Amino acid sequence: xxxxxxxxxxxxxxxxxxxxxxxxxxxxxxxxxxxxxxxxxxxxxxxxxxxxxxxxxxxxxxxxxxxxxxxxxxxxxxxxxxxxxxxxxxxxxxxxxxxxxxxxxxxxxxxxxxxxxxxxxxxxxxxxxxxxxxxxxxxxxxxxxxxxxxxxxxxxxxxxxxxxxxxxxxxxxxxxxxxxxxxx
Numbered sequence: 001x002x003x004x005x006x007x008x009x010x011x012x013x014x015x016x017x018x019x020x021x022x023x024x025x026x027x028x029x030x031x032x033x034x035x036x037x038x039x040x041x042x043x044x045x046x047x048x049x050x051x052x053x054x055x056x057x058x059x060x061x062x063x064x065x066x067x068x069x070x071x072x073x074x075x076x077x078x079x080x081x082x083x084x085x086x087x088x089x090x091x092x093x094x095x096x097x098x099x100x101x102x103x104x105x106x107x108x109x110x111x112x113x114x115x116x117x118x119x120x121x122x123x124x125x126x127x128x129x130x131x132x133x134x135x136x137x138x139x140x141x142x143x144x145x146x147x148x149x150x151x152x153x154x155x156x157x158x159x160x161x162x163x164x165x166x167x168x169x170x171x172x173x174x175x176x177x178x179x180x181x182x183x184x
Contacts (some may be wrong), residue, residue: 002054003067004066004067004070004071004094005055005063005066005067005069005070006053006066006069007054008050008051008052009032009050009051009052009070009073009074009077010049010050011046011049011050011051011077012077012081014029014030014081015027015028015029015030015077015080015081015121016028016062017046017051017077018164019038019044019046021038022090023037023039023040024037024038025037025044025073025076027073027076027077027080028080029077029079029080029141030081031080031081031083031141032078032079032080032081032121032141032142033080034076034079034080034141034142036069036073036076038069039065039069041055041056041057041061041062041065042055042056042062042065042066042069043055051073051077053066053069053070054066057066073083075143075144078143079140079141079142079143082142083139083140083141084140084141084142084146085137085138085139086137086146086147086150086169087135087136087137087169087170088135088138088150088153088154088167088168088169088170089133089134089136089167089168089169089170090106090108090133090134090136091133091152091159091164091165091166091167091168092108092109092134092157092163092165092166093151093165094107094109094127095107095108095134095157095165095181096108096134097126097128097134097135097136098126098128098130099124099125099126099136099137102117102118102119102120102146103115103116103117103118103121103125104116104117104118104124104136104153106153106156106157107158108156108157108166108167109165113125114149114156116152116153116156116171118138118149119145119149120169121140121141121142121145122138122139122140122145122146122149123139123140124136124137124138125137125138135170136153136167138150140156150169153167154166154167154168154169159172159174161174161175161176161177162176162179163176163179164176
């Protein structure tokens with residue numbers, strides 16, 4: 001049996017989980033509502049505030065889907081009850097980040113500023129303190145969307161291995177390379 005798939009998911013107070021006839025799972029919570037299509041080979045049972053998943057056969061595909069859907073549903077339940085947060089650092093001389101509502105304005109050393117409009121599901125904040133790197137803080141109840149947007153922002157100026165300039169996740173370690181050796 002799938003080690004991840006067999007783990008039960010506890011449904012916290014204030015979170016409502018429902019399954020429609022066409023295998024669409026809906027999770028409603030205090031922060032938001034998420035929906036997920038579930039494969040017909042995965043059986044979902046909700047008993048006494050605990051959600052469990054089982055599979056119809058021992059095929060390799062069904063084993064893979066068992067763990068996948070358990071992880072997706074667990075992330076949905078956590079997202080609508082607690083939410084997710086990512087923090088990114090903008091490292092480089094003259095690099096800036098500003099939030100204007102749902103629009104993120106980035107100055108990353110190009111000849112122009114970059115304006116990114118974020119989805120309404122994501123709450124955006126930026127922190128700029130003197131002597132510290134600017135921070136981009138994003139919170140959302142949808143983990144998949146949050147990760148996708150954070151990866152898009154990081155791809156605008158990836159951290160380079162010589163000086164470490166660019167956009168990186170807070171706590172991310174970039175292996176630095178030695179520069180060119182000086183000639184005699």
